[in-house]
Amino acid sequence: MSKSNTETAETGKGITRRTLLKTSAAGALIAGIGGTAVQSGGAASESTSENSAYGNCWQCHKLCGMEVTLEETEDGAGIATEVHGIDGHPRGSAGEGTKGTLCPKGLSQVEKAYSPQRIKEPYVRKDGELTAVSWDEAYEYAADRLEEFGEEYGPESLVEFHGWGTAGIFSTLFGNLYGCPNSMPHPTPTCFGSMAVTGTLMGLGGGNIRWVDYENTEYLLVWGRDPLETFAGQWEAKQLLRARERGATIVTIDPVYTETAQKSDMWLPIEPRTDGALALAIANVIIEEEVYDAEFVENYTHGFEAYREAVAGKTPEWAAEKTGLDADVIREVATGFGRAAPRAAITSWTGLGQSADHQKAAQNVVALTGLVGNIDRPGGQRWFGDADLADPFEVGCEADLPDNSVENMCYLTDPDAGYASLTNKPVQNTVPEMVDNGDVNGMVYYYRNPVTDGAAQEWLGTDGEDGALDKMDLIIGIDAFWSETTRKADVVFPEASQLEKPMLGSGGYGAYNTKSWVTGSKAAIGPQWNTKSGFDIIKGLGHAMGYEEYFSWGDKEAYINDQLSGLGLTLDDLEAEDTYVLTGEFGWEKWKEGGFANGTDQFMFDLDQLIATPYEKLSEQVGTEIETRPQWVPPGTIGDELTEEYPLEMLDARSVEFSHGGDQALTLPLEQLAESYDLEHEDYRGNYLLMNTVDANERGIEHGDRVTIASDHGEAELMAVVTEGIRPGAVSVEPYGFGRGSIQPDEDGANNMLLNRPDQIDPISGEIDRHLAISVNRSGGEH
Numbered sequence: 001m002s003k004s005n006t007e008t009a010e011t012g013k014g015i016t017r018r019t020l021l022k023t024s025a026a027g028a029l030i031a032g033i034g035g036t037a038v039q040s041g042g043a044a045s046e047s048t049s050e051n052s053a054y055g056n057c058w059q060c061h062k063l064c065g066m067e068v069t070l071e072e073t074e075d076g077a078g079i080a081t082e083v084h085g086i087d088g089h090p091r092g093s094a095g096e097g098t099k100g101t102l103c104p105k106g107l108s109q110v111e112k113a114y115s116p117q118r119i120k121e122p123y124v125r126k127d128g129e130l131t132a133v134s135w136d137e138a139y140e141y142a143a144d145r146l147e148e149f150g151e152e153y154g155p156e157s158l159v160e161f162h163g164w165g166t167a168g169i170f171s172t173l174f175g176n177l178y179g180c181p182n183s184m185p186h187p188t189p190t191c192f193g194s195m196a197v198t199g200t201l202m203g204l205g206g207g208n209i210r211w212v213d214y215e216n217t218e219y220l221l222v223w224g225r226d227p228l229e230t231f232a233g234q235w236e237a238k239q240l241l242r243a244r245e246r247g248a249t250i251v252t253i254d255p256v257y258t259e260t261a262q263k264s265d266m267w268l269p270i271e272p273r274t275d276g277a278l279a280l281a282i283a284n285v286i287i288e289e290e291v292y293d294a295e296f297v298e299n300y301t302h303g304f305e306a307y308r309e310a311v312a313g314k315t316p317e318w319a320a321e322k323t324g325l326d327a328d329v330i331r332e333v334a335t336g337f338g339r340a341a342p343r344a345a346i347t348s349w350t351g352l353g354q355s356a357d358h359q360k361a362a363q364n365v366v367a368l369t370g371l372v373g374n375i376d377r378p379g380g381q382r383w384f385g386d387a388d389l390a391d392p393f394e395v396g397c398e399a400d401l402p403d404n405s406v407e408n409m410c411y412l413t414d415p416d417a418g419y420a421s422l423t424n425k426p427v428q429n430t431v432p433e434m435v436d437n438g439d440v441n442g443m444v445y446y447y448r449n450p451v452t453d454g455a456a457q458e459w460l461g462t463d464g465e466d467g468a469l470d471k472m473d474l475i476i477g478i479d480a481f482w483s484e485t486t487r488k489a490d491v492v493f494p495e496a497s498q499l500e501k502p503m504l505g506s507g508g509y510g511a512y513n514t515k516s517w518v519t520g521s522k523a524a525i526g527p528q529w530n531t532k533s534g535f536d537i538i539k540g541l542g543h544a545m546g547y548e549e550y551f552s553w554g555d556k557e558a559y560i561n562d563q564l565s566g567l568g569l570t571l572d573d574l575e576a577e578d579t580y581v582l583t584g585e586f587g588w589e590k591w592k593e594g595g596f597a598n599g600t601d602q603f604m605f606d607l608d609q610l611i612a613t614p615y616e617k618l619s620e621q622v623g624t625e626i627e628t629r630p631q632w633v634p635p636g637t638i639g640d641e642l643t644e645e646y647p648l649e650m651l652d653a654r655s656v657e658f659s660h661g662g663d664q665a666l667t668l669p670l671e672q673l674a675e676s677y678d679l680e681h682e683d684y685r686g687n688y689l690l691m692n693t694v695d696a697n698e699r700g701i702e703h704g705d706r707v708t709i710a711s712d713h714g715e716a717e718l719m720a721v722v723t724e725g726i727r728p729g730a731v732s733v734e735p736y737g738f739g740r741g742s743i744q745p746d747e748d749g750a751n752n753m754l755l756n757r758p759d760q761i762d763p764i765s766g767e768i769d770r771h772l773a774i775s776v777n778r779s780g781g782e783h
């Protein structure tokens, strides 16, 4: 950043210029962070500016900053050979003065950039065959098909899936401009809908059970989450381990002895889907012992009496029976958490967010944050502030975006239903049926693969029967690797990988708990083969569709600079600052001024004022009264019940080597995963089924055997990992995102969502239920 810019920024926009870090050894590099989970890339990190470029890792989309070592080539283009972290980076390090690193996923970016598995050119379907064509032809073809589609079916019969990358403008193109109201972003219904809806309604915020003020916490409940493998940027794993080193108590509540459980003070191997009982018992103890925050409860909450009644009699002994945990342990954790509060926090994500029966468990868990008053207080659930980026459409293109469909786009904020859903809006699992009904006829998608998320059979088809992908009239995708989804598309636009394009990100949660930040970089290398950045593709398609005025930026850098103009910065400034700048300060207890996430000035234990009608409908549907206050709802009430035929409960999870289903075409993560279970010698590069020794012995299954998992709906095959590190009765597919429909070149492993029925969703949020009753058998009969 030049001097004058710095001053403008400091005086004009309140930006603090961060201290440039001179030494990488300064501060605390925690030795052996997360086992092998977080490591530094390549050999030395002394690469000089002549042979290095900056980048922002987007392999799991968390933007850890990186320096890319380039080897000079004869044409002067340069080849990326190694990637390294950046010290002090808000996502890649634990904060100021600490070492920046890249995790195993991040290290596989070099392979991604040059992987021969990538889609190398644009394709369109000609006479039934996907055929490589020029960019112009692909744009024109797609635009023509979209125009015809609009005339024949109307834009409302298109669904739009987006995930990562420049997803915002993809949604703008199809939502605001083309007029498709069916936008399917992540959080609900694919990621943690049960928790996102409940957390928002109660007032904590959909995502705020995830973010902890690690720097100040004294007691942490890791509840249905494995942050040492699924850290949202490496800062998180590092700060968690640092909190533990300075004496904070870490308790992991998980049926699996996860990486995080192994590094915790206590592991509570809970019976799956009984978390609601545990949360009520913790509240029972906290209220009995009067260690709750009476002042917060009195002044800032609604429904405490209903909550108090709900927890009456829900003692640790009562919960011990449901959860399979020890009553004394429950009491100890409740007391520890209650006494440490507000410097006590909960982190949770998909473990409590991806099951129909977790709808109420999520409420019971979130209620604890209101009870102990830890919201946006030091050591509690942090409400991170955002950097003040400008809206590029306001700055860069004069044209006003039509506001035709945006308010309809989010499942959660349907204006007629309040926050409630139950409105038959499309969700991932209902799309196949809508295709059958003729309500949906086409799909556009960007950096997403819906066929490994849920109802996979209905999406993919089976036994000669067509699936939704076969039946749709038009599929247009922006993708990087070949999958069954891509192969069934009518237009495929190949996206350049993360090293090949300028990136921008801001936050938000990260290593700096009182400062927002922005990070960005130019492309380290040019687009490989005949690919383009997502931005360029969306712009090109937008132009062909007749929306030039809305996409008037020359290139992605100009688009990024328009966003940065809100901060008085440019991409050049960021590069000069090792890719990141800390921006404004944000304070604590922001609910005092701005209210809670439910739009009121009260945290709601009881949802009677917000969601009574949907809960009535839900009660009718499941034949049990689902109350608006916290309540114990046993597993099987809304979701699957275990039976003699299907006696095991299937869970699934992520692993540190993969970001969802996005890296399965790469050799490095596939090898590392196999090595982590000592199965690298096997001719198999799929995912694994973790099962307890007892369950394995009963079925004659040994470590490394191929096993078939089956529900009453479908089946899949994968390899068994036999271990003491999972509760008997539960089995876990790790990681998900393999098998049929995935980008694994041999389709090795299981797409466990072939076992999921379309109606297996949380009826309130539409979230896909990933707790299924299944059988497990050794494939191909006896030994």
Ligand SMILES: Nc1nc2c(c(=O)[nH]1)N[C@H]1C(S)=C(S)[C@@H](COP(=O)(O)OP(=O)(O)OC[C@H]3O[C@@H](n4cnc5c(=O)[nH]c(N)nc54)[C@H](O)[C@@H]3O)O[C@H]1N2
Pocket (backbone or CB within 6 Å): 060, 105, 191, 192, 223, 224, 225, 226, 227, 229, 230, 231, 232, 253, 254, 255, 256, 258, 270, 271, 272, 273, 274, 275, 348, 349, 350, 351, 352, 651, 652, 653, 654, 655, 656, 657, 658, 659, 660, 661, 732
């Ligand atoms: N490496 C990596 N990191 C990632 C991602 C990735 O794909 N790879 N994805 C990112 C995204 S988008 C997300 S949503 C997050 C998700 O982050 P996490 O939620 O941490 O993801 P999982 O590894 O699936 O961990 C869920 C945990 O919940 C446990 N669990 C399952 N059922 C129950 C239950 O009934 N009760 C309890 N108490 N626990 C249960 C599982 O055993 C598992 O350990 O990760 C983010 N980070």
Ligand SMILES: Nc1nc2c(c(=O)[nH]1)N[C@H]1C(S)=C(S)[C@@H](COP(=O)(O)OP(=O)(O)OC[C@H]3O[C@@H](n4cnc5c(=O)[nH]c(N)nc54)[C@H](O)[C@@H]3O)O[C@H]1N2
Pocket (backbone or CB within 6 Å): 162, 163, 164, 165, 186, 190, 191, 192, 350, 354, 446, 447, 448, 449, 450, 452, 453, 454, 478, 479, 480, 481, 482, 483, 495, 496, 497, 498, 534, 652, 653, 659, 660, 661, 662, 663, 736, 737, 743, 752, 753, 770
């Ligand atoms: N069974 C099961 N399913 C789940 C979950 C689970 O826990 N279990 N978790 C859910 C959660 S939390 C989330 S957030 C979603 C995430 O799921 P998605 O949004 O689908 O994300 P990915 O799996 O990363 O997307 C994979 C696709 O991205 C493509 N891809 C890879 N790199 C690039 C690139 O550089 N550019 C482009 N354009 N495409 C690329 C790949 O070819 C692949 O088709 O998954 C959900 N699905």
Ligand code: SF4
Pocket (backbone or CB within 6 Å): 057, 058, 059, 060, 061, 062, 063, 064, 091, 092, 101, 102, 103, 104, 105, 106, 107, 231, 232, 233, 234
């Ligand atoms: S945490 Fe994500 S963004 Fe950071 S280095 Fe790993 S893969 Fe890249």
Ligand SMILES: [Mo]
Pocket (backbone or CB within 6 Å): 186, 190, 191, 192
């Ligand atoms: Mo997610």
